[in-house]
Amino acid sequence: MLKKTHTSLVLILFLMTFGAQTGAQKVERLEPASWWIGFNNPSVQVLVYGENIAALRPSVDYPGVQLERIIAVENPNYLFLDLKIAPEARAGKVNVSFFQGKKERTSATLELLEREEDSASREGFNQSDAIYLIMPDRFANGNPDNDEIKGMQEKPDRSEPYGRHGGDLEGIQNRLDFIADMGFTSIWLNPVLENDQPQSSYHGYAITDFYQVDRRLGSNQEYKELVDAGRQKGIKMIMDMVFNHCGSQHWWMKDLPTHDWVHQYPEFIRSNYRLSTVSDPYAAKADLSLTTRGWFDTTMPDMNLGNELVKNYLIQNSIWWIEFVGLQGIRMDTYPYPDKEAMAEWVLRVKAEYPDFTIVGESWISEPSKLVYWQKDFPNQDGYNSQMKSLMDFPMAEALGSALNEEEGWGSGLQRLYDVLADDHLYRYPKDLVVFAENHDMGRMAHFYNSDTQKMKMAIAFLGTVRGIPQWYYGSELVMTGDGAASHGAIRQNYPGGWPGDETDAFTAEGRTQVQNEVFDYLTKVMNYRKTSEVLHHGNTLHFLPEDEVYVYFRYLNDQAVMVMLNNHADNDTAVDLSRFSEILRKYSAGTEVTSGREYPSLTHITVPAKSALIIELE
Structure with missing residues (x-):
């Protein structure tokens, strides 16, 4: 009798507790x-x-x-x-x-x-575009009221290189005319989603909510308004996305859905970052596993896209943002690190909804022979097809960083640029590569060129005329310096004039130095010329081996042609006999240099000043 009573009491208590919980x-x-x-x-x-x-x-x-x-x-x-x-x-x-x-x-x-009407036919960015890369926290502070948000962990501190500085979406929207006037037609923003981490969260790559813009940058609605305002000014918006990892303070990290939602170890294990292991037919499983399953950093848990629920969550999230704000492009961070089959499926699912949409993958690989593994339709030995047509051209970026600092030789100087282009036979879609000299992870252009503005202008001429889609990093038009290997904070500076009370306003010519205006004006001329040049958008390439430190190449399309001449001599102006280029020049009798307006009534000899570039539209 006592036993029965005890059992009944336990049952009643259980039901009361369960009822309270469910209630x-x-x-x-x-x-x-x-x-x-x-x-x-x-x-x-x-x-x-x-x-x-x-x-x-x-x-x-x-x-x-x-x-x-x-x-x-x-x-x-x-x-x-x-x-x-x-x-x-x-x-x-x-x-x-x-x-x-x-x-x-x-x-x-x-x-x-x-x-949205015609949503499915939205056009992505392409070879007719030039991309301006912005780190939102460091560009312009349009709304100081959102610098500090109650309840969010990190507070603003402009004196701290790795701190929050207060740049936001409103500041970018206020500068859209400035960006458009420079000749840029697309903006790539480093991630804008919530990064509610205790420290160093300004960069955006430790996401803590995949459906929420970080409130210190603005709101979801303000993001949509920025995209809409850009579209009205002929500027496309490219969203930086991250599938490989989330932030350690993401809400689900305290209560994971499944034990394999993220790759877990008994203790923290960092990725070896050796992307060659993914395509290497001889790679040890242990090395490959550490590449793709190791964490990117202590604050960035590695997402497991081998889990169908994780994969579907992230794919849907990208489609949600495309539709919600009206994106024209995505730059996918650390593209080769997650499950590669899941990433290929992602591209196909996005393209099924937006056939003309553009995605570019960050595959930080220095050799074209390895980079091509990640481009759509390359005949990989293992049958893998990434479906990713556009990639960041890291081989070209690294060649450009060295070429202008070296004398000509076997594999050095301007020969580096020639050789990277010569490897285009590997790519199925070389014109879809994004070409650049620097980004938010690398050293600033002025750093590796030692603030030599002549070298910078040569790099601008090359980026503006070579095949592919050019990308520029905000602030380098001001000759900003910084060694990315030494400090990421040093290459992610505030744009002068972007904050109330700044001593100078580099958004105006009056607020820039003579040297800054020299580079700024040159960049503006090249990019605005490129904006309307069909031959630079879609033309073929013909180049000639560098001789006597001079590299000459042509972009041509139907009857149009542009001749680019780079002189890498530090001190010598070089008179170039153009008869060597007769296989293409015989069609033309004159030309005009597009940045200076100088006319060349004869195409027999042209003198290229030391450490300079000529961009000549042929007639």
């Missing part, structure tokens, strides 16, 4: 919280998070929306719901209810939206 249950997160009607893929997988949410039964009652599958995982605080959206569904708020028995315990709302 208090609520959906803390629903991601994504909105989706669109009319995608080629009619299904969306919704992550639901809430204490013991898996103990409840989800239900959806909305015309045109069907709950196809409920996925429970090892953590009862998560459910994943596969919803199928019929083409005839109407925009509205889809109520997702969670029941215990017949009683609804909690609910959440998925907002169903109509796609």
